[in-house]
Amino acid sequence: MKKFLLFDNDGVLVETEKWYYEANKKSLREIDVDLEFDVYMEIMARGGTAWEVAQKNGHSKAVIDEQRRRRDSYYQEFISSMHIEIEGVLDVLEELSHEYKMGIVTTSRREDFELIHSQREIVKFMDFTLCVEEYPRAKPYADPYLAGMKKFDASQKECLVIEDSQRGLSAAVNAGIECAVVENEFTATHDFSSATYRIKKLCELPTLLESLKG
Incomplete structure (x- = not known):
């Protein structure tokens, strides 16, 4: 689970x-x-x-x-x-926060990350955020997601990565963690054949997680 x-x-x-x-x-x-x-x-x-x-x-x-x-x-x-919001993100995070621990693992610089989120409420649902300065090697290396897993003191089987790029998916695979890829027009040409799950929008994530409970 x-x-x-x-x-x-x-x-x-x-x-x-x-x-x-x-x-x-x-x-x-x-x-x-x-x-x-x-x-x-x-x-x-x-x-x-x-x-x-x-x-x-x-x-x-x-x-x-x-x-x-x-x-x-x-x-x-x-x-x-520019408008960078994705519709429904806060609603999904609010729903998931009642049952799951969550963190952000990004290749963004901390400076840019803080600017992005300074006027948004996304990070309030997170237990931690990891930026590119805070692990040895960036995606597609396993380091970012291994660092995230370590933050939770969790096993691979207990974690799920949510990504939208081939580089990020590779990082999850290299870390031995299952990955759900969210469709994104910008990365539509990437190879997602090694993804464990595919969803069209983030709002489908709660349904996916429910189905994994068996």
């Missing part, structure tokens, strides 16, 4: 992935590098970085570091001003 839920953040609880792409695209365009969507999707699926494209175009580390800084600034502008 599942007792602990480990949620990805971007694309599962808030709709931010599009804006991270747009921030990368805008910053790279300033150094005459075009970041095509399908290229970006391939990079994100395997856990790479958009700056690979800049490196292939011969840009120096100093230039890339400056554009990365600008990307971070653009991203924060986007997440501060």
Whole structure:
């Protein structure tokens, strides 16, 4: 029986992935590098970085570091001003909080994560949040979800990961934890063949969990 839920953040609880792409695209365009969507999707699926494209175009580390800084600034502008709510998330978390312990495990920087959630109530349902600075290696490595499991002092069988990306799914699989993938148009091209469960929207999660009680 599942007792602990480990949620990805971007694309599962808030709709931010599009804006991270747009921030990368805008910053790279300033150094005459075009970041095509399908290229970006391939990079994100395997856990790479958009700056690979800049490196292939011969840009120096100093230039890339400056554009990365600008990307971070653009991203924060986007997440501060754009509509990133996903309908029904709070209702689902409220329902699940009566029966499950929950945490967020994200590859977001803590600075960005706090900005996203400063005016939202999502984290009040969570026992903890883990950002990229708080474990050794990011998704698709197992480290993030192993750290989340350790926070709960739980076994793999007691946990369920909720993800929307191939990279996140790989992290769950590498950690030996079952994963429910929520459909997301932004990551529709990713390979989710190793997912244990598939749901169309987060609002289907309580029904899925009920069915797992046997």
